[in-house]
Amino acid sequence: xxxxxxxxxxxxEATGEPITYNLIRKFDIMVNIVRxxxxxxxxxxxxxxxxxxxxxxxxxxxxxxxxxxxxxxxxRKITYRKDLCVHCGACSAVCFAxxxxxDHKSAELxxxxxxxxVCELCLTACPLKLFAIDLG
Amino acid sequence: MSKKRSIEEINEKIRxxxxxxxxxxxxAAMGREETPAVIAEKVxxxxxxxxxxxxxxxxxxxxxxTDPPMRMERITLNNVPVFAGIAAVDAYIGATETALPxxxxxxxxxxxxxxxGKDILLQATAKGTDCYPRTEVKTLINRATxxxxxxFNPRNAYQNYNVAVNSTSKMKYTYMGTLLPSFGNATxxxxxxxxxxxxxxxxxxxxxxxxxxxxxxxxYVAWHGTQFNTGKPVNENGIPVGNAATLALIGNARxxxxxxxxxxxxxxxxxxIFIGAGIPIPVLDEDMARRVMIRNSQIETNIIDYxxxxxxxxxxxxxxxxxxxxxxLNGKKIxxxxxxxxxxxxxxxxxxxxxxxxxxxxxxxxxxAFTKTPGLNNLDIRL
Numbered sequence: 001x002x003x004x005x006x007x008x009x010x011x012x013e014a015t016g017e018p019i020t021y022n023l024i025r026k027f028d029i030m031v032n033i034v035r036x037x038x039x040x041x042x043x044x045x046x047x048x049x050x051x052x053x054x055x056x057x058x059x060x061x062x063x064x065x066x067x068x069x070x071x072x073x074x075x076r077k078i079t080y081r082k083d084l085c086v087h088c089g090a091c092s093a094v095c096f097a098x099x100x101x102x103d104h105k106s107a108e109l110x111x112x113x114x115x116x117x118v119c120e121l122c123l124t125a126c127p128l129k130l131f132a133i134d135l136g
Numbered sequence: 137m138s139k140k141r142s143i144e145e146i147n148e149k150i151r152x153x154x155x156x157x158x159x160x161x162x163x164a165a166m167g168r169e170e171t172p173a174v175i176a177e178k179v180x181x182x183x184x185x186x187x188x189x190x191x192x193x194x195x196x197x198x199x200x201x202t203d204p205p206m207r208m209e210r211i212t213l214n215n216v217p218v219f220a221g222i223a224a225v226d227a228y229i230g231a232t233e234t235a236l237p238x239x240x241x242x243x244x245x246x247x248x249x250x251x252x253g254k255d256i257l258l259q260a261t262a263k264g265t266d267c268y269p270r271t272e273v274k275t276l277i278n279r280a281t282x283x284x285x286x287x288f289n290p291r292n293a294y295q296n297y298n299v300a301v302n303s304t305s306k307m308k309y310t311y312m313g314t315l316l317p318s319f320g321n322a323t324x325x326x327x328x329x330x331x332x333x334x335x336x337x338x339x340x341x342x343x344x345x346x347x348x349x350x351x352x353x354x355x356y357v358a359w360h361g362t363q364f365n366t367g368k369p370v371n372e373n374g375i376p377v378g379n380a381a382t383l384a385l386i387g388n389a390r391x392x393x394x395x396x397x398x399x400x401x402x403x404x405x406x407x408x409i410f411i412g413a414g415i416p417i418p419v420l421d422e423d424m425a426r427r428v429m430i431r432n433s434q435i436e437t438n439i440i441d442y443x444x445x446x447x448x449x450x451x452x453x454x455x456x457x458x459x460x461x462x463x464x465l466n467g468k469k470i471x472x473x474x475x476x477x478x479x480x481x482x483x484x485x486x487x488x489x490x491x492x493x494x495x496x497x498x499x500x501x502x503x504x505a506f507t508k509t510p511g512l513n514n515l516d517i518r519l
Contacts, residue, residue, distance in 0.1 A: 008263055024433070042365065086398055087479040087480065089475060090313045090473070092473045093315075093473030093475070094314045094321065101461070104459070125403065132151075
């Protein structure tokens with residue numbers, strides 16, 4: 001079983017297809033919606049965690065592609081310039097999801113994208129502007 | 137008879153490559169097993185370090201004269217206003233200065249880019265005088281073209297600082313970072329047991345003329361800093377609780393490194409600058425040994441509610457708890473986060489330790505000790 005977090009981007013025109021329902025019922029993927037920003041007539045975003053065997057996850061992603069839903073693993077949506085980071089900790093102050101924490105031994109920032117809920121608070125909290133989220 | 141040594145004796149050992157130099161973290165760990173007397177016997181110098189946002193920073197710069205010459209009266213560098221109210225082509229770049237109030241680019245960025253060797257747009261105007269006839273200039277400058285680049289920071293290396301929390305239901309954007317509502321987080325800004333002024337809290341060895349690590353090169357303590365306050369209450373370990381003494385630091389910015397000087401922007405607060413500094417502390421006697429043994433659990437500070445109008449003090453926290461990631465306030469657990477980089481502070485203390493051990497950095501005795509102050513004035517509205 002593999003758990004991975006994705007950012008789903010829905011086109012503005014409604015497909016009429018109950019994507020999330022089908023992922024669960026047809027593919028038997030355990031779905032956890034972490035964040036949703038869906039309005040009629042607008043590009044919609046879901047941050048969704050999917051748990052299933054790797055092969056099934058691949059099938060689910062293929063299904064979404066056929067439905068014109070972009071499905072990108074979360075770590076490819078968030079860029080963090082580790083090379084420029086000074087490990088001050090300001091981003092870890094706002095990350096209530098626990099994706100950004102300070103390692104107690106090395107005093108370095110640890111970034112775990114799989115815990116990210118795409119709240120975007122780190123974008124403004126970082127004093128050096130090292131985070132970027134590309135929601136498309 | 138407890139061990140006593142002078143700075144000159146220590147320097148003699150440094151010259152011979154025989155000085156025993158440890159970082160403040162190493163001595164704090166050693167202090168768990170050894171007594172102050174043993175540490176005074178064994179250790180000659182303890183190095184400290186800090187790398188955090190320090191707003192009261194800036195750089196004096198001299199551009200060199202144009203032909204014909206000009207008495208620059210309004211100056212901008214990359215459109216950021218810089219202070220021109222000194223001599224003709226002298227200026228002061230203040231770290232927090234911006235062209236417009238909400239700009240995210242300011243003096244700090246100009247300073248970092250100058251240190252990095254980038255070209256900067258200089259624009260200036262003047263009324264013109266008989267001796268300085270030129271009335272405007274627009275050109276590029278960089279660290280190779282200018283005469284002096286003197287980093288002079290009126291307030292750095294704060295001795296302790298408070299913890300910030302937010303009791304309100306709204307997000308607070310402050311110089312202590314973004315404070316989540318309803319005590320969602322607690323931020324702090326210090327390098328704890330590595331912090332310069334927490335390792336010599338009465339400043340027996342730190343004064344005017346103390347040689348330091350500053351921005352990647354050698355610098356000096358120029359004076360006490362602004363808001364210098366030795367009147368703060370101390371805890372049972374002799375550590376002031378809350379922000380106390382400060383230092384004014386000076387050094388040659390042309391020799392500095394952007395690893396230790398970084399421009400920053402705090403959301404809805406403004407531009408500031410991360411400054412890296414480290415001070416070597418001579419272990420002159422048992423009293424100094426006792427001071428440099430200080431551990432995070434022995435250093436405390438006030439927890440201040442930045443949501444309340446009067447910035448109420450809600451309690452106290454020690455730095456062991458703060459660095460652990462969680463403190464408890466009135467029975468409630470609050471997640472903590474630093475704003476000051478312990479990782480870079482460690483690098484500074486270690487770099488200074490290596491420089492002294494290798495005989496490349498000698499200590500100085502202060503030329504003048506700091507005078508104690510009873511407290512600070514507030515600004516009353518008298519009009």
